[in-house]
Amino acid sequence: MIQRHDTQSRMSRAVVYNGVAYLCGQVAGPEARRGDITAQTESMLARLDALLAEIGSDREHLLSATIYLKEGDDFAAMNAVWDAWVPEGHAPARTCITAPMPADELRVEITVTAALKAGGTGGRLY
Template structure:
């Protein structure tokens, strides 16, 4: 089975699909939300996950795993409130949430996900 890469640049691809599993690159809030609070950034980030999943033929009901990176540990409650409303009931992926330095100072949250795709 081949490896399918989407929107490949010099450093990374936005998504890589192999054996029916999609590996998405880290997603952060869009430019319009990058100076917002954790709720706004999480909503924007998850909307970007939705768009990328749709682009590759998957959706949030097909999530397998997620790793959430938070800049501030005190933001976990507000991030979880958005996450809980976003994940379809009965379709929660395996998830890890860690605190980490993020690539831009204004970013409060980043996520990487894997999802099943038809192939």
């Protein structure tokens, strides 16, 4: 069964199928959007942690990640936050590219695919 979380006309925040969660792009929260790449990456990953927990997964269950940077010059600073966030031995397959952002103040966005934790049900439905 396909479970869709927080579905709107254009997208769902997450879709879970066969024990795999496909998450929509996550960006920094409003409080961090005027910050530098470090602040935005920390905020974005905190929001990702919350969404993963909501659907019954966590950062140890990441399968893949695609990171979009507004500026290539932010790569090293973003990686410093990323490297501290990813649990040792649990790095997902990852791609990082530069791309336009949906809002001028945004510097980073991430899209991930994650397995549910053992016994996970995909969290609550909206």
